[in-house]
Amino acid sequence: xxxxxxxxxxxxxxxxxxxxxxxxxxxxxxxxxxxxxxxxxxxxxxxxxxxxxxxxxxxxxxxxxxxxxxxxxxxxxxxxxxxxxxxxxxxxxxxxxxxxxxxxxxxxxxxxxxxxxxxxxxxxxxxxxxxxxxxxxxxxxxxxxxxxxxxxxxxxxxxxxxxxxxxxxxxxxxxxxxxxxxxxxxxxxxxxxxxxxxxxxxxxxxxxxxxxxxxxxxxxxxxxxxxxxxxxxxxxxxxxxxxxxxxxxxxxxxxxxxxxxxx
Amino acid sequence: xxxxxxxxxxxxxxxxxxxxxxxxxxxxxxxxxxxxxxxxxxxxxxxxxxxxxxxxxxxxxxxxxxxxxxxxxxxxxxxxxxxxxxxxxxxxxxxxxxxxxxxxxxxxxxxxxxxxxxxxxxxxxxxxxxxxxxxxxxxxxxxxxxxxxxxxxxxxxxxxxxxxxxxxxxxxxxxxxxxxxxxxxxxxxxxxxxxxxxxxxxxxxxxxxxxxxxxxxxxxxxxxxxxxxxxxxxxxxxxxxxxxxxxxxxxxxxxxxxxxxxxxxxxxxxxxxxxxxxxxxxxxxxxxxxxxxxxxxxxxxxxxxxxxxxxxxxxxxxxxxxxxxxxxxxxxxxxxxxxxxxxxxxxxxxxxxxxxxxxxxxxxxxxxxxxxxxxxxxxxxxxxxxxxxxxxxxxxxxxxxxxxxxxxxxxxxxxxxxxxxxxxxxxxxxxxxxxxxxxxxxxxxxxxxxxxxxxxxxxxxxxxxxx
Numbered sequence: 143x144x145x146x147x148x149x150x151x152x153x154x155x156x157x158x159x160x161x162x163x164x165x166x167x168x169x170x171x172x173x174x175x176x177x178x179x180x181x182x183x184x185x186x187x188x189x190x191x192x193x194x195x196x197x198x199x200x201x202x203x204x205x206x207x208x209x210x211x212x213x214x215x216x217x218x219x220x221x222x223x224x225x226x227x228x229x230x231x232x233x234x235x236x237x238x239x240x241x242x243x244x245x246x247x248x249x250x251x252x253x254x255x256x257x258x259x260x261x262x263x264x265x266x267x268x269x270x271x272x273x274x275x276x277x278x279x280x281x282x283x284x285x286x287x288x289x290x291x292x293x294x295x296x297x298x299x300x301x302x303x304x305x306x307x308x309x310x311x312x313x314x315x316x317x318x319x320x321x322x323x324x325x326x327x328x329x330x331x332x333x334x335x336x337x338x339x340x341x342x343x344x345x346x347x348x349x350x351x352x353x354x355x356x357x358x359x360x361x362x363x364x365x366x367x368x369x370x371x372x373x374x375x376x377x378x379x380x381x382x383x384x385x386x387x388x389x390x391x392x393x394x395x396x397x398x399x400x401x402x403x404x405x
Numbered sequence: 406x407x408x409x410x411x412x413x414x415x416x417x418x419x420x421x422x423x424x425x426x427x428x429x430x431x432x433x434x435x436x437x438x439x440x441x442x443x444x445x446x447x448x449x450x451x452x453x454x455x456x457x458x459x460x461x462x463x464x465x466x467x468x469x470x471x472x473x474x475x476x477x478x479x480x481x482x483x484x485x486x487x488x489x490x491x492x493x494x495x496x497x498x499x500x501x502x503x504x505x506x507x508x509x510x511x512x513x514x515x516x517x518x519x520x521x522x523x524x525x526x527x528x529x530x531x532x533x534x535x536x537x538x539x540x541x542x543x544x545x546x547x548x549x550x551x552x553x554x555x556x557x558x559x560x561x562x563x564x565x566x567x568x569x570x571x572x573x574x575x576x577x578x579x580x581x582x583x584x585x586x587x588x589x590x591x592x593x594x595x596x597x598x599x600x601x602x603x604x605x606x607x608x609x610x611x612x613x614x615x616x617x618x619x620x621x622x623x624x625x626x627x628x629x630x631x632x633x634x635x636x637x638x639x640x641x642x643x644x645x646x647x648x649x650x651x652x653x654x655x656x657x658x659x660x661x662x663x664x665x666x667x668x669x670x671x672x673x674x675x676x677x678x679x680x681x682x683x684x685x686x687x688x689x690x691x692x693x694x695x696x697x698x699x700x701x702x703x704x705x706x707x708x709x710x711x712x713x714x715x716x717x718x719x720x721x722x723x724x725x726x727x728x729x730x731x732x733x734x735x736x737x738x739x740x741x742x743x744x745x746x747x748x749x750x751x752x753x754x755x756x757x758x759x760x761x762x763x764x765x766x767x768x769x770x771x772x773x774x775x776x777x778x779x780x781x782x783x784x785x786x787x788x789x790x791x792x793x794x795x796x797x798x799x800x801x802x803x804x805x806x807x808x809x810x811x812x813x814x815x816x817x818x819x820x821x822x823x824x825x826x827x828x829x830x831x832x833x834x835x836x837x838x839x840x841x842x843x844x845x846x847x848x849x850x851x852x853x854x855x856x857x858x859x860x861x862x863x864x865x866x867x868x869x870x871x872x
């Protein structure tokens with residue numbers, strides 16, 4: 143049985159928040175959505191021209207769903223992922239994560255959202271090269287002010303889960319690309335977020351290593367035991383999306399071109 | 406992020422660019438060192454002057470004299486307390502035993518001693534010199550007035566012993582002899598002694614040698630006769646060219662125990678003045694009294710009380726106050742010059758941290774993606790600036806201490822070659838150490854404001870794209 147941790151928010155404070163924000167419960171995703179995007183746009187001004195990276199997108203991601211955002215380069219999928227991650231703010235529209243509108247959050251609350259609610263995996267791993275694996279994985283725990291005594295156990299557990307328990311003292315440069323991505327996944331999961339965002343997680347890996355990483359992500363989505371997680375993965379490889387995702391949303395020129403439910 | 410994590414990450418980041426950060430820290434250290442070296446010199450010089458002034462009794466001594474009647478056409482005349490015009494309205498009084506007791510009973514007065522000073526001829530065959538002789542109270546032994554004394558202090562209050570000032574010792578000795586060779590020798594002092602005149606009825610019958618004037622006989626008048634007495638030299642003070650010897654109120658060429666000087670009944674200027682006045686009071690009268698206060702802070706109050714008793718009181722408290730003002734300004738200027746180097750060092754911190762932002766742009770992006778708030782990033786850069794400031798401050802204090810020691814050593818060598826004593830012109834008090842380190846940290850944190858705020862404002866999406 144899959145337990146959708148994405149719906150484990152407290153209803154009372156949420157109602158209070160909704161009243162002040164003048165939004166409906168449906169918008170906030172009380173019907174089981176981990177993410178609800180409502181007419182979200184992200185426009186940039188480049189000289190005199192307006193670049194519509196994301197334009198009027200509305201999207202629901204169910205708690206526990208594996209969603210693949212597919213599209214060509216420049217279609218707006220990474221921008222949408224950044225908006226969901228709270229790394230960027232929409233020009234207009236609203237994005238609700240666990241019922242809270244990211245567009246209205248303070249930068250402090252957005253930081254907490256990135257630390258607690260989501261974990262991010264990047265195409266280029268983004269491990270800090272001067273730190274060992276365990277130090278890299280410990281970073282989100284430091285930012286979350288987890289007690290020092292509790293950290294080593296959680297770091298070991300996260301690295302053990304991705305099969306890198308023996309490499310804790312190694313620096314990223316001493317690892318293969320696949321190992322680095324696994325370490326990045328461990329770092330993304332160490333704070334036990336409800337949603338894992340992956341931006342081209344296999345983009346820098348050969349196909350065999352890419353398969354291993356996708357296997358790992360699939361295992362995080364639906365683990366053999368314990369709670370699963372909502373996964374939103376950006377990719378331009380349709381085959382990969384079809385193999386692992388529950389649903390594929392194809393973006394084109396900043397808008398949703400097609401939605402396909404696979405499972 | 407918690408302070409421990411911040412500090413740990415800051416220290417780790419600083420270690421990663423060890424050369425650049427060490428050079429920046431060295432810059433701060435040089436700034437702090439120049440500040441510490443200059444201020445320690447200022448503090449040392451102030452302490453040197455304070456010691457000299459304290460040794461002279463300028464801080465805790467009030468000189469009391471009878472207020473004279475209009476000597477220069479001034480009402481009230483004589484030395485007056487310039488701060489208290491109301492004291493001039495009190496009628497002048499005779500400075501006698503009753504007044505001495507009254508003054509001694511004032512609060513915060515430690516002792517009241519008569520000022521015994523007279524000119525005498527000192528003879529050590531074949532040389533002789535006119536010399537100012539002063540009576541020295543027993544308390545002078547521990548007051549620091551005789552720092553650097555060769556030999557000993559008087560063996561007792563009635564000992565017929567003399568302490569000779571170094572310059573005077575040189576003049577009495579043959580050329581080439583060190584002043585200390587005077588120790589143990591006997592010096593003959595020739596002086597003008599008061600001798601009581603017997604009452605007119607006895608005057609004709611008496612051919613006996615005159616006797617010293619006692620209080621009861623004072624009203625009968627006295628004659629002045631030359632007198633001689635031998636004293637054994639027990640101590641020699643440092644000569645003036647080596648920066649030693651008592652100065653101030655009690656400066657003289659030779660010192661006798663105060664009680665011995667009193668017993669000599671040497672003619673004082675006040676005796677002649679009293680003789681010329683009609684209706685002069687009976688009993689022992691003093692030309693001047695030296696009043697020692699329990700602390701410099703009590704001097705002003707004692708001075709005012711004595712002025713209100715009808716005497717002229719004088720202290721150098723105002724002079725020393727000006728001296729302190731001078732040193733406060735002197736230290737301020739030294740501090741400003743010392744801070745200039747620290748200001749230059751602060752530019753180094755800004756430069757280093759701005760460079761670090763450029764180099765670590767992607768790392769900042771990662772931190773933000775992992776949940777670091779702007780505040781965390783700002784604090785991290787602040788902590789790095791603070792750690793550099795703390796390390797630079799501590800190292801700078803040590804460096805400044807070393808420079809100060811070197812200056813002290815060089816000064817000692819130079820003065821030694823000139824045949825002079827080497828006073829301590831350098832001092833690093835605890836407040837200077839703590840203040841300098843705190844100042845370095847504050848300057849560093851201030852320098853970190855701009856880079857830290859710039860780092861905090863970095864757009865994480867842009868930062869993550871940075872290669």
